[in-house]
Ligand SMILES: CC(C)[C@H](C(=O)O)[C@@H](O)C(=O)O
């Protein structure tokens with residue numbers, strides 16, 4: 252039976268993760284879940300972010316379900332670098348998977364887009380690029396200060412995520428992969444990405460390919476999001492593009508993600524894209540759909556495709572039944588989703 | 595009388611620049627314009643991108659009006675690094691100014707946004723960051739290849755563009771500046787930007803400030819673009835955000851930009867954000883509005899605020915009179931704008 256680690260985290264994290272667990276327990280009874288107290292609250296209390304012993308324990312699980320970590324009083328970077336990115340890097344979660352679908356019942360802010368028309372997945376590289384933590388500063392706090400951030404890209408890292416994108420595209424109906432980069436300015440990394448992409452593409456004659464600069468892709472996600480099927484891109488571009496994709500498909504409250512180590516050498520991690528939203532925490536009004544969809548990605552990754560599909564169907568029914576603008580009650584949504592997923 | 599250098603460039607560049615010059619000549623008779631043959635065509639013919647002698651000649655002008663350079667057969671980076679970025683850096687054009695307005699008569703792809711509701715300007719840093727050209731690769735073409743791109747940020751460069759943003763905000767109605775960065779991941783550069791921002795903000799108690807991560811800003815530009823007044827950000831984030839801003843305000847066909855050296859030590863450069871659009875080049879159907887609005891920014895920068903305002907009014911009348919979806923005739927639009935701007 253699957254053993255998962257649960258990091259509910261801060262703010263609305265525990266509320267939405269509670270519903271995700273409810274749904275998981277419903278569709279796959281007997282999951283063994285262990286809770287880990289990590290995030291802003293623990294940092295405030297103990298000064299600890301992610302002790303090595305906890306990292307070791309997490310490594311022993313099949314997957315990690317994460318709610319949200321952070322609050323505005325923690326200095327920027329402490330939990331991001333020390334916890335979220337630490338896990339993504341330590342567990343070699345090089346596929347940061349972010350599907351975006353415009354579900355029936357959900358209104359896009361885009362006037363011309365109808366439900367069903369947008370169904371894309373961004374395969375965001377998760378272990379390289381500007382997220383590597385390579386950078387520094389000199390003469391800090393003086394007029395002579397200089398600060399650098401370095402994007403590190405390896406053939407190894409680039410090729411493996413591109414391969415994953417092509418494999419996913421091959422299993423989808425439209426079989427199309429768009430590479431997004433900024434090859435005209437970031438010529439060194441751009442050339443590496445372009446060449447690796449062209450070589451992997453040559454092995455997949457059945458998959459259509461295109462290339463777009465990141466600025467153009469950001470624009471097309473607004474003017475014509477339905478043109479995308481699978482998008483593969485680097486860590487930072489993926490961060491930005493997936494928030495746009497979330498926005499045009501009804502908002503970050505519905506956006507799920509998986510930080511995946513496809514080989515299963517390390518646990519993969521599943522988390523809603525939204526943050527801890529301290530302003531609405533504890534009120535029972537956070538939408539748990541993103542967390543529940545993240546749990547569906549978890550099920551899929553652990554080989555429970557049928558259970559994942561039942562969760563997807565429950566979400567579809569939930570969203571189709573919503574009245575636009577009506578308030579969400581976190582617990583009630585969780586109850587409905589769990590009930591529907593087992594029915 | 596103003597002496598401007600004109601780089602019409604490739605594709606639709608000459609067509610749209612032709613209209614911009616028509617309008618300039620109408621509102622400010624006697625402008626001395628010298629044409630420079632630069633871009634893909636010259637590169638194909640001679641292998642030259644930007645000879646030093648031409649750079650020296652350009653330096654002797656009051657401003658540069660640029661159409662668009664590039665075509666799909668030029669390798670990525672050649673004209674971008676060798677011409678566009680070369681000019682931005684050589685002429686220390688550190689304020690890359692990109693206003694976005696939803697003009698009456700223009701339909702936003704966003705259902706909820708009405709004309710007049712969006713009126714923002716992005717002050718994009720133009721001479722630093724990932725555009726510095728710092729990067730390289732090792733073991734190219736082998737499985738061991740590594741490629742880097744480095745973002746270089748100086749207190750000097752960051753502070754001056756933030757100062758410009760606050761000065762602009764002080765002259766606007768809402769007086770608000772949003773800093774956009776990714777301080778939670780790019781902690782070194784992020785800290786430099788945040789501290790410089792806080793210090794300049796302290797000198798402007800009349801200006802409201804906020805901070806957003808770039809992923810959140812990309813999302814809010816879609817869900818609530820009217821919240822922005824002045825946005826200040828780094829070179830790459832500005833590249834992406836301005837394309838989103840253009841998309842939500844009716845498209846890149848209307849987006850103007852100025853690469854400005856505010857002190858006037860070097861010429862500033864004005865260019866539509868769109869590219870050379872080879873697919874529609876020579877057909878007389880390119881929308882010259884972005885080029886004409888870029889010419890208005892040029893007029894403003896050279897101290898002809900009244901003439902700039904007349905061009906703005908002509909554009910407003912033109913756009914208000916358009917039938918959505920009706921084709922554009924480049925020459926006719928130019929004629930109407932010129933006639934209206936002098937009336
Ligand atoms: C919190 C932050 C480190 C993270 C990222 O930039 O990857 C978040 O924005 C995300 O998209 O998961």
Ligand SMILES: CC(C)[C@H](C(=O)O)[C@@H](O)C(=O)O
Nearest residue numbers: 435436466674678679833867
């Ligand atoms: C062509 C390219 C170098 C340029 C940039 O990235 O700045 C363009 O996208 C722009 O926004 O002016």
